[in-house]
Amino acid sequence: MSAVATNQVSRIPSSNRPSAEPKARRDVLAGWGRYPFAECDLYRPEKLAELQAVVARNSRSLIPRGAGRAYGDAALNDQNRVVNLERLNRMLAFDAETGVLRAEAGVTIAEIIDVFMPRGFFPPVTPGTRFVTLGGSLAADVHGKNHHRASSLAAHVTSLDLMLASGEIRRCSREENADLFRATVGGMGLTGVILELELKLKPIPSAWIEGELIRTANLDQAFDAFERADEKYDYSVAWIDCAGGRGTLGRCAINAGNFAAREALWSRAAQEPYRIAPRFPLAVPFELPAIALNSFTVNGFNTFYYAFSRPSAHRFFDWRWFFYPLDSIRNWNRIHGRRGFVQYQCVWPLAESRAGLSETLEAISRSRRGSPLTVLKKFGAQDGMLSFPMPGYTLAIDFPVTDGLFEFLDEIDQMVLKRGGRVYLAKDARMRPEVFRAMYPNLPRWQSIKAKADPENRFSSSLSRRLRIDPE
Amino acid sequence: MLKVLILGATSPIARGLAMRFATDGARLYLAARDPHEARRIADDLEVRAGAPALAGAFDAEDFSSHEEFLRNAVGELGGLDGVIVCFGAHAEEERAQVEPHAALSEIAQNFTGAVSLITLVARHMEAQDTGFIIVIGSVAGERGRARNYVYGSSKGALHLFAQGLRGRLWKTAVHVMTVKLGTVDTRMTWGREGVLLSISPERAADLIYRAYRRKSEVVYVPGRWRFIMGGVRLIPERQFKRLSL
Numbered sequence: 001m002s003a004v005a006t007n008q009v010s011r012i013p014s015s016n017r018p019s020a021e022p023k024a025r026r027d028v029l030a031g032w033g034r035y036p037f038a039e040c041d042l043y044r045p046e047k048l049a050e051l052q053a054v055v056a057r058n059s060r061s062l063i064p065r066g067a068g069r070a071y072g073d074a075a076l077n078d079q080n081r082v083v084n085l086e087r088l089n090r091m092l093a094f095d096a097e098t099g100v101l102r103a104e105a106g107v108t109i110a111e112i113i114d115v116f117m118p119r120g121f122f123p124p125v126t127p128g129t130r131f132v133t134l135g136g137s138l139a140a141d142v143h144g145k146n147h148h149r150a151s152s153l154a155a156h157v158t159s160l161d162l163m164l165a166s167g168e169i170r171r172c173s174r175e176e177n178a179d180l181f182r183a184t185v186g187g188m189g190l191t192g193v194i195l196e197l198e199l200k201l202k203p204i205p206s207a208w209i210e211g212e213l214i215r216t217a218n219l220d221q222a223f224d225a226f227e228r229a230d231e232k233y234d235y236s237v238a239w240i241d242c243a244g245g246r247g248t249l250g251r252c253a254i255n256a257g258n259f260a261a262r263e264a265l266w267s268r269a270a271q272e273p274y275r276i277a278p279r280f281p282l283a284v285p286f287e288l289p290a291i292a293l294n295s296f297t298v299n300g301f302n303t304f305y306y307a308f309s310r311p312s313a314h315r316f317f318d319w320r321w322f323f324y325p326l327d328s329i330r331n332w333n334r335i336h337g338r339r340g341f342v343q344y345q346c347v348w349p350l351a352e353s354r355a356g357l358s359e360t361l362e363a364i365s366r367s368r369r370g371s372p373l374t375v376l377k378k379f380g381a382q383d384g385m386l387s388f389p390m391p392g393y394t395l396a397i398d399f400p401v402t403d404g405l406f407e408f409l410d411e412i413d414q415m416v417l418k419r420g421g422r423v424y425l426a427k428d429a430r431m432r433p434e435v436f437r438a439m440y441p442n443l444p445r446w447q448s449i450k451a452k453a454d455p456e457n458r459f460s461s462s463l464s465r466r467l468r469i470d471p472e
Numbered sequence: 473m474l475k476v477l478i479l480g481a482t483s484p485i486a487r488g489l490a491m492r493f494a495t496d497g498a499r500l501y502l503a504a505r506d507p508h509e510a511r512r513i514a515d516d517l518e519v520r521a522g523a524p525a526l527a528g529a530f531d532a533e534d535f536s537s538h539e540e541f542l543r544n545a546v547g548e549l550g551g552l553d554g555v556i557v558c559f560g561a562h563a564e565e566e567r568a569q570v571e572p573h574a575a576l577s578e579i580a581q582n583f584t585g586a587v588s589l590i591t592l593v594a595r596h597m598e599a600q601d602t603g604f605i606i607v608i609g610s611v612a613g614e615r616g617r618a619r620n621y622v623y624g625s626s627k628g629a630l631h632l633f634a635q636g637l638r639g640r641l642w643k644t645a646v647h648v649m650t651v652k653l654g655t656v657d658t659r660m661t662w663g664r665e666g667v668l669l670s671i672s673p674e675r676a677a678d679l680i681y682r683a684y685r686r687k688s689e690v691v692y693v694p695g696r697w698r699f700i701m702g703g704v705r706l707i708p709e710r711q712f713k714r715l716s717l
């Protein structure tokens with residue numbers, strides 16, 4: 001019907017176009033944690049041919065960037081080039097039979113929900129914010145509250161198109177260029193630019209989550225409750241209190257649920273199962289003094305903890321509240337004050353999780369550095385080379401940047417490492433290279449694939465230099 | 473079903489307009505210099521709005537191809553109710569200020585190319601006595617400025633051309649709308665210094681679409697530019713030429 005076939009690869013710009021590469025904007029960028037900042041030459045192509053020119057016509061170091069929701073320096077490239085993919089956000093094909101969506105890397109999880117929730121589909125995996133791009137999410141191989149059932153995002157991606165440093169576009173899947181596929185998911189943008197990918201969406205019966213909020217008084221109870229919840233529910237996550245003293249350390253509010261069957265909904269919702277009234281977003285207008293943090297998050301925790309009077313409350317959750325409690329407060333990252341913050345997320349193997357968690361929580365609680373509100377979650381099976389998850393428990397906690405923080409976190413690193421755990425690159429801004437190396441044993445294999453795909457090491461970032469990920 | 477041709481469809485402003493027309497059920501033909509890129513945008517419209525869209529190639533500077541291009545596009549669309557003229561170029565202003573062929577090329581991309589295409593479109597619409605033509609101009613066309621006068625003069629000429637056409641067609645049911653666009657956050661302004669009051673392309677598309685639905689004839693987008701340009705026009709030339717605008 002149309003003049004041009006869909007799957008043709010775009011050509012380099014025609015000769016009447018300026019031959020110079022597209023214009024860059026000098027920008028000071030940061031990740032979501034607002035630490036560190038880096039001065040970069042930022043490009044934002046709106047066409048494939050423009051992207052190709054950015055990638056292939058200049059040999060200076062380059063790193064792709066999505067929505068900038070990684071916390072640390074993954075999408076930064078100090079004194080070098082960064083290419084923002086947000087304008088390459090076309091949805092290219094959707095098959096309602098199979099739920100497979102083909103879309104460009106700049107499409108966000110929020111856009112997918114807007115377009116497909118009314119048709120009865122939801123992203124198969126989503127991080128705790130929906131304002132992330134598909135490219136950024138796949139490059140970090142993100143996990144969601146359903147990791148124990150559904151694994152990470154890559155498990156639902158059947159193929160991806162990768163632009164290499166030469167400008168050449170290569171289709172990668174588990175069958176075709178399988179090595180490059182495995183090195184690119186979780187590869188933090190270092191193998192090339194993900195242009196588009198094929199993702200299998202999850203059919204859902206409604207937009208509501210039916211589940212419960214379980215309160216536990218300590219860690220042992222929490223572990224038991226997690227085991228039980230994960231048998232019953234697709235989604236589960238716990239908010240855990242790590243400020244409290246002896247009595248309250250490890251208090252948890254576990255949130256678990258499944259998408260609700262239409263029959264379970266009350267009559268008005270059942271008539272329009274995918275409709276939920278819009279809400280007005282709140283905003284944090286500027287950086288608050290660091291003092292504000294404690295009361296903000298303590299209250300946050302108490303809100304979760306005491307939200308329901310009965311210890312186990314069966315009920316329906318609005319999907320936004322359930323999956324994205326923080327998305328309703330725009331720029332909430334400013335509450336941690338001017339120096340910014342880092343989020344520390346680690347995981348322990350299952351057998352070490354109980355011991356690892358309590359020793360770490362105690363150390364954090366003694367240090368009084370952490371935000372009192374942290375997130376605990378159980379992971380299931382995981383595939384991949386640099387992907388973060390492993391079967392076991394993961395903890396994520398915010399730390400405002402203060403004097404001595406990094407030394408303190410180095411100590412925590414050692415506690416995690418000695419139990420065979422690891423730290424998440426998408427949240428990291430400060431880990432040491434030797435620690436990283438020990439935590440990610442697949443690195444040498446990854447490096448040999450990277451060296452083949454990017455022999456001149458053109459794709460590198462502040463993170464890759466700090467952690468010496470790049471092949472030597 | 474409304475049949476709409478978009479010229480310069482790879483502009484993000486054009487893409488935003490295409491989305492609004494498609495959501496309201498129009499059938500679209502997306503024409504651009506890079507037809508593969510236009511095809512991707514058409515695919516996006518199909519997925520998001522469920523409306524099939526056509527895509528094809530045209531070059532504003534290639535005058536001799538316009539008649540055939542338009543005949544084919546109208547044929548494929550099965551008629552023509554509206555045209556959005558959204559192409560334009562500003563990237564080579566510095567070169568255009570010192571090299572005649574670069575200046576003439578910029579003027580062809582912003583003005584004479586549009587004249588050629590709009591003239592053909594107007595003939596078609598006058599004959600069928602109905603239709604609309606949306607012409608994307610610029611506040612840069614309101615006063616010649618050192619920084620962008622090649623671009624500005626071509627957009628200014630485009631405004632006058634559209635104005636005259638509106639005068640010729642007022643007795644018919646053909647709606648000619650001139651959009652005087654302020655700064656929009658697109659490739660055109662990315663990385664350029666002194667860009668103020670920029671709005672997103674989605675917002676621009678929204679305001680243009682609303683003006684079209686109101687049947688506006690000349691519209692500033694966003695509206696505050698009416699007052700800003702009113703002020704800018706009042707500055708005496710002697711002073712104005714000294715301002716580094």
Ligand SMILES: Cc1cc2nc3c(=O)[nH]c(=O)nc-3n(C[C@H](O)[C@H](O)[C@H](O)COP(=O)(O)OP(=O)(O)OC[C@H]3O[C@@H](n4cnc5c(N)ncnc54)[C@H](O)[C@@H]3O)c2cc1C
Nearest residue numbers: 066067068069070127128133135136139142143188189194
């Ligand atoms: C409030 C909040 C909650 C979060 N919750 C979770 C969670 O539950 N689970 C989880 O896993 N993560 C979580 N994250 C982290 C977030 O999901 C990841 O950092 C994700 O990578 C961010 O995507 P982005 O589009 O913002 O990418 P960016 O932050 O811009 O980039 C992240 C990485 O992806 C690379 N990249 C970006 N685009 C491309 C591309 N097109 N091709 C190749 N590489 C690319 C970059 O180079 C960089 O290394 C959370 C973050 C926030 C702010």
Ligand SMILES: NC(=O)c1ccc[n+]([C@@H]2O[C@H](COP(=O)([O-])OP(=O)(O)OC[C@H]3O[C@@H](n4cnc5c(N)ncnc54)[C@H](OP(=O)(O)O)[C@@H]3O)[C@@H](O)[C@H]2O)c1
Nearest residue numbers: 480482483505531532533558559560610653655656658660
């Ligand atoms: N951005 C602003 O601040 C601003 C302000 C006022 C007015 N405008 C006007 O708004 C319109 C859209 O611009 P934009 O900001 O969205 O920038 P843009 O993305 O660069 O859009 C310009 C479009 O014109 C096309 N084009 C250029 N020369 C062409 C030619 N010879 N033949 C066919 N197509 C050609 C481009 O196609 P290619 O992709 O092939 O280059 C592109 O699709 C333009 O008319 C512009 O003048 C923009």
